[in-house]
Amino acid sequence: MCRTDQSVPEPGEEQDVDATDAVFTSLLEDSTEELYEQAPCGYLSTLMDGTIAKINATLLNWLGLERSQVVGRMRFTDLLTVGGKLYHETHFAPLLQMKGEVSGIAMDIKSAGKQRMPVLVTSKVKTSADGEPLLIRTTVFDARDRRAYEAELLRGRKAAEEARRQAEADRARLQEALAVLQQSLLPTELPAVPGLEAGSYYHTASPDLLGGDFYDLFALDDGRWAFFLGDVCGKGPQAAAVTSLARYTLRAAALHDADPITVLTTLNTVLHERYAGGEGRYCTAIFGVLEPDDGHVSVHLASGGHPFALIQRADGNADYLPTPGGLLIGVLPQAPFTASHTDLLPGDTLLLYTDGLTEARTGPGRELYGEDALRAFTAAQPPAGPQALITALSGLLASFGDGLNDDTALLALGAPAALLTSASEDLT
DSSP states (O other): OOOOOOOOOOTTTHHEEEEEHHHHHHHSSSOOOHHHHOOSSEEEEETTBBBBEEOHHHHHHHHHOOOHHTTTBGGGGGGGGGHHHHHIIIHHHHHHHHHHHEHHHEEEEEGGGGEEEEEEEEEEEEEOOSOEEEEEEEEEOOOOHHHHHHHHHHHHHHHHHHHHHHHHHHHHHHHHHHHHHHHHHSSSSSOOOOTTTTEEEEESSTTTTTOOOOEEEEOTTOOOOEEEEEEEESSSHHHHHHHHHHHHHHHHHHHHHHHHHHHHHHHHHHHHHHHSSOOOEEEEEEEEEEEEETTTTEEEEEEEEEOOOEOOOOOOOOEEETTOOOOOSSSSSOOOOEHHHEETTTTTTEEEETTTTTTTEETTTTTTOHHHHHHOOOOOOOOOHHHHHHHHHHHHHHHHHOOSSSSSEOOOOOOOOHHHHHHHHHHH
């Protein structure tokens, strides 16, 4: 139901209006003097030389002083701590003189019991009609709660900063430990092999993760040399344990019987028996035997689920050496492996790599780099030997940036081009 302004109030409305009027009436009974004296902040007025001419009860209570001790006897700076006085003389007073007012300046006053009390000070110069300065009116706000809040905030910030520094230090120590452990799974340096050149490189995709790529080159007891390169599934300490076991098994098996198929079969048996009862652990690997002989190097190798080896020929061509039929090592109790054979002539280089290289993401579409691109890149490099090819490939890996998501191990073996030169000189 609608009613006009002249209609009778609803029941209860009249009581609400009366209560509101009573509240306003009680507020109007406060005198101006009482509002000044009992304000929730400190008020004082000083002459231009700082002598206090008027001060309210609130500020006197904070100071623990009587009005007679202050008015006409003390200056505003007498209420401040030593630091507050210094700041007043060097900053506050000059700024007030220049601008006629300053606002929200943090200072400390000497409160009751000679305690330091943080306050926020605002001052304004009162001038005559002619613009002459007459006095300074100052408002003082209690900033103890604010200072406590700021101190707590500062403590929190310092604690967070200390936690961040500690986390960075812990991460640095972890990365250092992982780097040392990673290096322990790789040869410190490749041995010098008569009639052969060798180069290697290991690229870590993340310093926070322990990779499972591995390689090695070592002598057999009959003038031959064995080599291998592999990649354990997964990362972290468990992958490192498999890597260590695989390296030890391959070296031990090769010294007993260096036939590549036999060596990989032994590794397959060891991994399957060790991990078949729990979470399966497996790897890919290429194992081979090198035999330098009369200007060339004979290579006999086999692969277990690993990417094909790539050969860079001295004439500038590059192609893969197929090793079909090899399964992942450690998955099945018995796994078939197929051997391949080739000869490295002077200037030829055999390249072994892990799939971190070919599975790198490149270009705007984040496409896989792939085997074809690797073959084209290798063919485009001058046939200058294993170390030159490793250097070119390490630059390629660096160019992938964050597109390289997995560790990459490289091992390059080749017959020195000097052998070809020596043979030609012997013929003449």
